[in-house]
Amino acid sequence: MNIYYSVDDFPKNVKTVVTMGTFDGVHSGHQKILSQISQIAKRKNLQSVLLTLNPHPRHVLYPEDQNLRLIDNLEEKINKLKKTNLDHLVVQKFSKQFSRIDSIHFIRDFLINKLNMCFIIVGFDHHFGKNREGTYQNLIDLSKLYGFEIREIKAHIVDQVTVSSTKIRLAIQKGDIVTANKYLSSFFSISGKIVKGKQLGTKIGFPTANISLNGEWKILPRNGVYAVIVYLKNQKHFGMLNLGVKPSFKTTSFSIEVHIFNFEGQVYNEEIKVDFVDRIRDEKKFDSIESLRKQLKKDLINSKLVMRLNI
Structure with a gap:
């Protein structure tokens, strides 16, 4: 897995299938998405990319509220991702200036022009861009303009519960390690x-x-x-x-x-x-x-x- 700490460092000649998100915990739902982009990359002769942000946006946008705790620090997240079939990890520095990029310019300037995106996979209820304005419907509309394919992955269910990083964090904080590990599909x-x-x-x-x-x-x-x-x-x-x-x-x-x-x-x-x-x-x-x-x-x-x- 190749690691880049800015989209500007990504190679110009690599066509990609992209997913994006914080991927805190790299839990079973995240792993489902990573498996999908690897399969699509292989089938369409592309390379798989995860674009993630660091620090976590909430720590930057709400400096007065630092209560959010994360399942993994960056090094732990990278070590987990190395065990997957992901080709490229892009860790983009998140700042207040970055947060002001609207969804259309984010797709055009970052995903298309920088990451050479031909296909994108997003998780259930994914939002992006300024004020989280970008939605799956926006991606569908822009896919026609910029010529990329798109797929949304449905929520991952374990024991009739939708897996999310938030639910795992709550389980950890309660000391319910067995539930947290089940949703992570690995040990916390x-x-x-x-x-x-x-x-x-x-x-x-x-x-x-x-x-x-x-x-x-x-x-x-x-x-x-x-x-x-x-x-x-x-x-x-x-x-x-x-x-x-x-x-x-x-x-x-x-x-x-x-x-x-x-x-x-x-x-x-x-x-x-x-x-x-x-x-x-x-x-x-x-x-x-x-x-x-x-x-x-x-x-x-x-x-x-x-x-x-x-x-």
Whole structure:
């Protein structure tokens, strides 16, 4: 997959089938669209292109409201897209100036003149251009003028629910990891760097790696304990992760800490990726360190059961 950080960098001699959107999470509905453009590209001797915007438009247009959290940061999104059959990814910088481009000029100046578009696929209820004025009907009208083909993909349904990034974000925030993973058709994950903590876990027999997140707007599940899969130094491990403020230790600072099963060694400053498998329990304050230790032993067993590991 070739990656460009502006439509101006796209090669002039490549005829394309295009789709566009934020594709947050690259969920099962997005994957359906990507599969379609790959099939059309192969059948019509074109190359497939995803045009996505960065930062997310809401973060630019509403700077006073930065509450929107995203399933993937840009690096995570790119890594997911590399696993598809997409030929080209164009990451276009979004700005207030860019937001003022009306739908007609967007299609003519960007999709036709820059991306050499011959065919476009859009998802259900897709809007584009200034004030989201561009609609599927606009695309149909302009396709006759500029000579491109168009197809709309119907909403993707899982268990009688229309899959969307918004619904996945809500599931993650509630801690409903199983539902989020089902809609994503992959594990929800976080990535970051391991930093030095207060080593409180080591003192009670459950050493943890403290994670400093990659990505300013990364969404996180509700505080609690989760069964997780850990990727560290190109190795796969299993573990349990705590999100929260560690109330049993009378701290107030938020942290992300993962206890990796059957693991020893110094891993400070190492990059880490964590896949969330299921929620084990809420964060809880314990009366004593011994009560906490007993609960952690139960959490370990429950995490292993969830991931079907030997206890």
